[in-house]
Amino acid sequence: MRLTCPLCGPRDRREFYYSGTEDYLNRPPEGAPIEAWDDMLHLRTNPAGVTKDLWYHETGCGSWLLVTRNTVTHAVLATELVAARKGGAA
Amino acid sequence: MRIAGKGLIDRTKPVTFTFDGKAYSGFQGDTLASALMANDVRLVGRSFKYHRPRGILTAGPEEPNAMVEVLDGGSQSPNTRATVQEIYDGMAAQSQNRWPSLRYDLLSINDLAAPFLSAGFYYKTFMWPRAFWEALYEPIIRRAAGLGRLKRQIETASYEKAFAFCDLLVIGSGPAGLMAALTAARAGADVILAEQDSLMGGRLLSDGGTLGAPWVEATLTELRALPNVRLMPRTTVVGAYDQGTYAALERVGLHRPAAPHLPRECFWRIVAGQAILATGALERPIAFENNDRPGIMLASAALSYLNRFGVVPGQKVTLFANNDNARHAARQLMAAGVQVAAILDSRADASSVEDCPVYLNAAVTDTQGRHGLTQISGTHAGGAFQIDTDCLLMSGGWNPLVNIACHQNARPLWREDIAAFVPQSGMVPGLHAAGAANGAFSTQSALREGADAAVQALAALGRSATAPDLPQAEDAPYRLQPLWAVPGKGRAWLDFANDVTVKDVKLAAQEGYTSVEHMKRYTTQGMAPDQGKNSNVSALAVLADATGRGIAETGTTTFRAPFTPVSVGAMGAGGQGAGFAPQRYMTSDQASRDRGAPMVEAGLWYRPSYFPKPGETTWRQSCDREVLMVRSAVGVADVSTLGKIDIQGPDAARFLDFVYTNTFSTLPVGRVRYGLMLREDGFVLDDGTTARLGENHYLMTTTTAAAGQVMRHLDFVHQAYCPTWQVRFISVTESWAQFAVAGPLAKMLLNALLDERIEDFPFMTHAEVSVEGVKARLFRISFSGEEGYEIAVPTAYGEALFRDLLAKAETLGGGAYGMEALNVMRIEKGFITHAEIHGRITAFDIGLGKMVAAKKDCIGKAASQRPGLHGPEREQMVGLRPLTKTEIGAGAHLFNTGDKVERVNDQGYVTSVCWSPVLESYLGLAFLKDGRARHGQRVRLVDHMRKTDVLCEVTDPVFLDPEGAKLRA
């Protein structure tokens, strides 16, 4: 498996640490009901198809990536820097 | 028998080798199989289950019968295919799965028991009594079945791994592969041509066609001269993985005597922009009664032996086939002067014009010959026949080698016209099948498809290429009439390697295992080292017939990597010995070893366990002395392994407030504060001290174990939640060597070395200092409970400072202390490590619930407040002191006195223990239900592993100096 780091280019999977779903990007605001935290921390979809998850270029540049890929075809559709994503935390 | 004037072996280079202890000779370029054949050795192995005598079936890596053990120096390679293994001077091979000898194998008794050993035998027989499963059945089955043996010694041979990259990977160097490589190479693409054989050319070297070795050599000469082409012979592509990654196994040292540093094999990971599957096709056996005797082989294999190696498998040969193509073998053998007794063609309408008798509508129904074929019998259009023959060639048609195209779980397509499965496009993205692998069996069509596939593959890479002019080659149509199994009552083998017969497959169908996947598991068909390469399609055809479904509907089982067996040594190449994990050494390493300290692994680091003195015979003696030394004088320990992260920026304080539960924005410059970090789910991630070096500059300390994890966490929090904040951080763990100096005389020791003496240097402060002319950072922190300092210098000076500290400490009656003493002292003080914060522990559990600041948000705060993460039902950290001087151990569980020792009554568990030489008691840190409310009570500590059962008093986790008077002295 290979992922394209937006900064370093296409790299072998061994350079990356897999962290899980993109849900972790959506941190509830302070004072949010416990259900919102439960959603973010524990409730997961398990799609057969397109999914977005977080990978860390651990033995590379240290960037966190948001990777769009297909769990059925294994195609990697897009990678973007978490820090640069649109609609991200300001 | 060797044939003069034939073959690509080097007859000027004789090679001597042994098989089962007997010496033979062959030539450079021979495989073990061809050399044995040249020496008229027909019996090469015994079968898996019935111990049937077996010879050579094929001339390639798919061989199911001729598997041997090769002994090479300290190594023993089981299940080595004699059809692949090249001979070299001094090579020693032996047959396997026989006792006492290949010819007289006592376990061939299994053959007589065959009626009881049918499909599902194990499932039906070894059911009960239950107690016999492990005691009796398993050992017996293991001894009786199985092929090669392992040596049961540590593998000392070396293996290699390597990475390669190319625009186009061409898998296979037959007509399609060569033409593909040539087309792409001429277009300037970066090409790798991988071939499992030692020679490139594939079937062009074997089939005796017009386009033979000279054209291959001319093509290879051109390819070799191109800088953009890499030829990789002896390299089998074994798997197709995601994003154009292919695994390949290269035989590097297996065909020559062992030499220092010469790897046996190299495991390649090839990243290819596009790839071409030109793996060719495998000829199919036909199932008929006793079709497994030595001397019965595939027609194409005989052609290989004749044209490639200059040997013939018999003196009086017969051919049994269902297609036109196979007749080449008979014709060429006759041309080489070998007698062909008959061609037996299963078809009624085939041509009967050959230079030997041809019988149509023929079927072989039985064979004779105990250790090798002597006679066949059967029927044909004219009635029954018996023929004396020592070699029967069979051909049931061809199966394209679709395996690699199927490695990502796509299924091949059944083509009725050629009665075979072919790949469909797009099964593996970027992989194009060409030639026989794609069902194009004539040489001419293979050349054409190879060129076309290369043009197509390059187009996908945005490059243009033109197909070269194709040379003239055979283009005869491939005509066959499917024949999978000759009807009959006896045993007709489908899977030679696992001894699976037509009957077994039919029985499976009868007993309800009608899915091909169930049939496979019930009969074990396709589960031997050849992975069903010779039998899968025939077996599912028989199953289809037995169940009344078509072959397409029946479908194939899943094709999985690796295509051919890969030794574990090759897959783990680079991971042996020191290659297993990096070894991290502190600057004090040599100084510690000079003092005889045994080193202990702490993550990847090597740290001194203790520093033995003359007369000390156990670690405990050294450890006790070191503890008392620190508590009464001064000790020095290298603590450089702790993670150190330099954090800078206008938003640094704000960022720390966000990642730590407590507040760092209020920390004055020059001060140090203990911090606790949570995971977002509310559990403790790590702890450590952080110093404020400047208004916008902090130095964070992490535990040794979690340094990498904390860095990853900080990167995530910053990049995901606050990317606009002006804060940056970088590890400086390796930039500083840091030493703990602890004990009542710590300040005296430091002042002997510091360029400016320190006087009032309060607890939890730090300063820039100078030590022996070197800039240094000094922190007043303590993990021992004593007056403690940590002094950090640039790493290059670490060893020198450590040695100087020790020399001066020894003058004061102090010295070095190791991990054991460090651990004892922190337990005496109730300080936690990752033994306590092991991932299921909350701030509340360790008594630090109040450290989660109410006034601000932080990572993990919300979740830490959810029900269940705090309260009396939680196991809380406590101290334990056994009432007697019984040794206790970590991992022991706690019970209320009077309760039965059962899981339901479990009250908690012990995480750390030590012998405290100061308190003269064993001490433990433990997590106990509602523990903080139970100080002074007694619990029962039970350790089934160490057979301990002892009453303990529950105490505060701080055993020594709970007010911290010494710490702040």
Place this chain on the structure above:
Amino acid sequence: MPNLIAKSALFGRAPLTLSGTTLAEAQIGPITSVAAFRGKLAKVKKVLGGFPAPNTVSGNLIWTGPEQAFVLGQAPDLSGLAAVTDQTGGWAALRLSGPLAADTLMRLYPLDLRAAHFPKDTCARAPLGHMQSILIAEETGFLILIFRSMARTAWHEIETALQTLTARSSAEI
């Protein structure tokens, strides 16, 4: 003047030459990390007289991460613009040069290091085996920066790969 003796990571280790390819510890002097604060890269660039693009080396500046570079030498005053951190002692520098340099490292790095694909003044943050490293392409080989504590392992791995390639070339029939 310091009274403490400074030692490099592989102090006293003699260079190793096999098949005309040499592995040696390199002395590259001070290393300073410069990590620009958000929005300050342009100003940092001005002060430094340039800033390397990802995966490149520009003069004495080596790209090491998002808006981050190592300066070989001291960095000028960048206060308020970037985090400046002394990294000198933290890294061991190994230099591998000669005809087998790329092939040797392609046993250890999952990267295409052939000159056409990784030319001089290219750099990469990439793992050498299991170890984080910074790899820099030079005129006749590579400069490898590895965490100082792992220098011995890095040496061992490179040495083993080079020995293997040497054994391969002498075994060619």
